[in-house]
Amino acid sequence: MRRSMVLGWADAPLKRFVDDARLQLAVLMHTSGQVLAQVGFRRSLDVQTACALSAAINASAGQLGLLVDGAPFRALHYGGKARQLFLGQVGGHDDPLVLLAVFDTESSLGIVQLYLEELRVALKAARPDASATDASPALAEDFERELNRNLASLFGRD
DSSP states (O other): OOOOOOTTTTHHHHHHHHHHHTOSEEEEEETTSOEEEEESOSOHHHHHHHHHHHHHHHHHHHHHHHHHHSSOOOEEEEEOSSOEEEEEEOSOSSSOEEEEEEEOTTSOHHHHHHHHHHHHHHHHHHSOOGGGSOSSOSSOTTHHHHHHHHHHHHTTOO
């Protein structure tokens, strides 16, 4: 997979979404798990691990939705006692993006969904056009190796 991108274009829309929806943390990524923007993570390993797992969950949910309902599941919600998680697609059909949002009792799924459409509009407006991107691949050459190393570390298989 080869992608080009302009770094930082999604930072401001994601930050505003986090503030408006009162989230604890959020990450916006390509469906491959490559980070576009993040707010709230303290360590890069946490971001990389969250993205790898989120990309896998998103792909699995899409296939499961096709089997169960004939259409991919586009969003998932987990409501824990202290924290909740929302995972959903926010990009267009031509280049879908995945959002992972974590929130506590200061917010709710309804509030997240309320501001989700505003995020979609802001991302569409902020997205650089194809002529503004460079020709270099956005995925680093060692992306897969780093991903496997981080997953092995997460599951204690160093």
